[in-house]
């Protein structure tokens with residue numbers, strides 16, 4: 152579904168992605184982890200062209216995303232994207248936030264978009280909060296609203312960048328539960344997270360980035376074993392200490 156072919160990226164003189172090659176198979180879940188500043192956000196943002204690359208090639212469903220004929224709005228409609236900080240519009244109700252992509256990208260009226268938005272809210276368990284403002288719901292609920300919004304155009308790919316790291320601990324579980332359901336539902340999912348319990352249980356592959364290099368790409372069994380790359384084992388024990 153997604154292929155990175157020798158992808159490199161610089162910000163000015165600073166090279167942040169070094170020659171990354173990897174494949175995300177359709178319907179699988181990838182967890183991406185690694186130290187702060189290792190390039191995780193940058194790498195996932197290259198997939199919908201939020202970040203340009205200097206060399207290499209990225210294909211989505213077999214098409215080079217940088218080809219002239221690829222329309223960036225079409226590309227982005229097929230890829231849901233969820234950020235750490237929800238990015239909901241504070242002046243819009245929950246349901247109005249969720250329907251926004253249908254209105255902006257599909258030209259639907261509020262009335263046309265409403266039934267789909269309500270269905271999405273039901274799916275994330277928040278139909279009863281449809282008329283609330285973002286300030287009046289919890290962080291975990293806000294992130295579920297953001298996920299509902301990211302799914303409303305029925306993307307085949309969902310990318311999440313640390314979706315639980317801004318949440319109070321008691322709210323992490325409800326978001327991970329939703330991601331587990333989505334993963335089981337067959338969407339292709341790429342999630343940057345340090346929730347290693349989730350990674351072990353849900354990921355098909357776990358990618359470890361260090362200084363912009365994909366130093367390890369393994370099944371959870373291998374990733375959490377003694378045979379894992381020494382950098383991974385060091386990283387896991389540092390996470391363990393911080394918990």
Ligand SMILES: Nc1ncnc2c1ncn2[C@@H]1O[C@H](COP(=O)(O)OP(=O)(O)OP(=O)(O)O)[C@@H](O)[C@H]1O
Pocket residue numbers: 162165167185186187188189190191192193194
């Ligand atoms: N817009 C930018 N301009 C210049 N440098 C940037 C920019 N965005 C990120 N960087 C640098 O690129 C490197 C990778 O950053 P990135 O945000 O991708 O890391 P990360 O793995 O997501 O880190 P974190 O775990 O802290 O979120 C870092 O050195 C960062 O300082």
Ligand SMILES: [Mg+2]
Pocket residue numbers: 191192193312
């Ligand atoms: Mg990041």
